[in-house]
Amino acid sequence: MTPDGATLRQHPDDNVAIVLAPGGLQAGALALDGTPLIEDVPFGHKVALADLPAGGAVTRYGVTIGLATHALGRGSWVSDDRVTLPPAPSLDRLPPPAILAARSSAAVRIRAGATFDGYRNADGSVGTRNLLGVTTSVPCVRGVVEHVTRRIETDLLPRYPNVDGVVALTHAYGCGVAIAAPDADIPIRTIRNLARNPNFGGEVMVIGLGCEKLVPESLLPEGQEDASVLRLQDTAFTGFQAMVDGMLKQAEGHLDRLNRRRREPCPVSDLVVGLQCGGSDAFSGITANPALGHVADLIVAHGGSVLFSEVTEVRDAIPLLTARAADDAVARALAREMAWYDAYLDKGGADRGANTSPGNKTGGLSGIVEKAMGSVAKSGSSPIVDVLAPGERIRRKGLTFAATPASDFICGTLQLAAGMTLHVFTTGRGTPYNLAAAPVIKVSSNSEIAARWHDLIDLDAGRIATGAVTVAAMGEALFSLILDVASGRHTTAADRLGLQNDLTVFNPAPVT
Amino acid sequence: MTPDGATLRQHPDDNVAIVLAPGGLQAGALALDGTPLIEDVPFGHKVALADLPAGGAVTRYGVTIGLATHALGRGSWVSDDRVTLPPAPSLDRLPPPAILAARSSAAVRIRAGATFDGYRNADGSVGTRNLLGVTTSVPCVRGVVEHVTRRIETDLLPRYPNVDGVVALTHAYGCGVAIAAPDADIPIRTIRNLARNPNFGGEVMVIGLGCEKLVPESLLPEGQEDASVLRLQDTAFTGFQAMVDGMLKQAEGHLDRLNRRRREPCPVSDLVVGLQCGGSDAFSGITANPALGHVADLIVAHGGSVLFSEVTEVRDAIPLLTARAADDAVARALAREMAWYDAYLDKGGADRGANTSPGNKTGGLSGIVEKAMGSVAKSGSSPIVDVLAPGERIRRKGLTFAATPASDFICGTLQLAAGMTLHVFTTGRGTPYNLAAAPVIKVSSNSEIAARWHDLIDLDAGRIATGAVTVAAMGEALFSLILDVASGRHTTAADRLGLQNDLTVFNPAPVT
């Protein structure tokens, strides 16, 4: 990384630099290597450090992020509309695992005896929260479940001070869907695994209607008895109040057990941290995501579990990832998930290029390749030990690729289903994103949004761009914050404000 | 319809009868025509009135609802697992419009001078409610919008007594989606048209994030100024409280104008009533849906507008519907929507048979043909004057087929987008279904659920099955109830309990 205060080059091979000067740079200003700007270039956007011929490669992160649509002189603004996408990397001849190189690069400082205070579950997993989960087999019950969770909050929770809250796992799936279609296994296992999230401590209520396609009993965690399932159509209930009373009575049994639990010191190897970005800008790949990469390496080095995701944002970086696969099976699984998503998009008349948003472009990103290179920086440098299909549950400690759409809420929902107990979310443009089932730490990629959204952002990684702090130091600070939030010692910005987003279940199969 | 107290034959050609006796009928009991039951047949299920050969047609509603899997003797239980589906009707050679026959059958009693008290809008449409709509261009803003709508309810609404409420139009669309994919026009126009629903009186706030794909301005009703759009990323807002204050200030302007509105008598021709069924049973097609058919004919005869929907539940009845098309263009549009959905399901590895639920089968329905014949009874006998693709807005008064999935929440959302101002929902199994943007009248198909769910069901159409009341009389009673609810004189069961379901936007295009 070569910064000169006003511009920054990411990799020695790059022929573009990113403008760091807060208001952008004007024509005549000097960029790296003494390059004089021949036009104004906005903050976060790219300036050509060399003459680019028509069709010539635009190189950032040391890779071709696009091709110049026409000849661009040295000092030009390499704007989004002057760059076209190269073809996606072939999935047929990907680099094989190169285990030694990957392992040796994950050199981080171990904190001897580092722990967090978590809730240990009977199945060995550890929660960062002690929540009563109320899951649902069909959206029909949503209004009733929301009524009951409000009643639990006001009437019951005050008597159970060790319970952190009640979370309704409501969603749009369960009936009115082609439940036997080939892709229906994705939403079904997602909802099932959501109920098994360690933050619910194995105590989950299931509310069903009674005539739906999704069988309520199938949503119970293993070993939990049928008594935890309640159907509104049960003939035992005459009228609405009887349903509500039935649910409140059932809730008390769960709350009794949850209330007896206490936090205890747990090693970092018991953490499952999910990583995601949304509303990215050109700084995401310089500041916030590399800091997440460092923290990912730290957690893995301490024996913990890290999930990274967002298929359309790793698709163009896939050769870098198969090289980091722990073995051939993992490399093949990475290619399998990319191929599945290629086919899914193709069936709908789209491709990976549909990922980028207007905000990404305003933020300086010239298409999905540049975005992907910034996005995968979150994964650090550890070997990839496993790959989960959407909705699957984590199987191994270490760094796992959990295949999900990049869509923020779908990705967050699928990472919860995978068993995530804490979420770290980076943003350049700003988002009030939050989840109810696990705490979300929001990290900004630039200092401007961190200052403006002072009560919505938890950590400003933008200071990396100016050299005020190193990636490693920011990673260390984030690691400490993760341990504090996981332990319940620190409340995140969005939790302080009481903001929450809904679960969004990924259903690639038809509705009926 | 031939009832004998214990069983009922729907059409003279039928070779099955429905068991009406509350506990079902036991072997040895007598069905219609003196048919002795050779085994027990549950309530709502079918008994064979003649010997059925293997592969022979099972006839109900005068049509083949399925084929016997093996020979079934007279008096047998014609259960779901003893019937296979016939192929779907071809879409190539459908019966042409037969205008006179259709028109003459819609003979209903006109109530001279019938009106309801509605809110007349500047565009000529009429609302049944006076609501402030807060729409959203992306799910990221959901938590903030929910916070603000709660603040509007507690802090502002008490000062605006003529405003009926505030409704957040939140949804999962707007970013993280393939917004240029061929089918993306469906969710986009749905969200746009939701904001134009007459119950919002043309006063809609749009809350966006600022970096999303869906452009917030595109969601404004025509003629409404840009000042009604607010983006959280607007640099004018420093911190969360500034965003909230900005939204509350904007809300006051809208509430001021809404509060000056008053209900006024409006002819029935200003009503837009959407019809739907969910959790159907074998009685749906005998009781509740025919009563809806009568009310549909009544509303149309009074010059009003009726929407019926649920493509997979009309697919098998399509020859009956093209015959009722007002002209060839309408008949072709009906076939076009069926073909679109056939292809959509096929692409996902499913077909129309995926529609039926376990509850339908427990309720006595033997597959989608029988369900469809019961479902289309809702449409009455008026000519079909128009066909809307999913998310389109109503264009003509009279009976319109609004193509939607049968999924309850998706259908309700699309009918709201079409301009529905009052919803009638029939159910046999029971559902607490409700919407926030328009009142929902729930009609039961059997008296058992109406009695058990006494505070969740608005009207018991089950009494039709026993002959206690005629279809026409039930239709007249429902018509009166519709006028009372539309006028705000009568509160529906679900509104009294404060239950609500979320909007669910139909997105057949991929997410990214």
Ligand SMILES: [Ca+2]
């Ligand atoms: Ca992302």
Ligand SMILES: [Ca+2]
């Ligand atoms: Ca994302």
Ligand SMILES: [Ca+2]
């Ligand atoms: Ca809600």
Ligand SMILES: [Ca+2]
């Ligand atoms: Ca239906």
Ligand SMILES: [Ca+2]
């Ligand atoms: Ca339905």
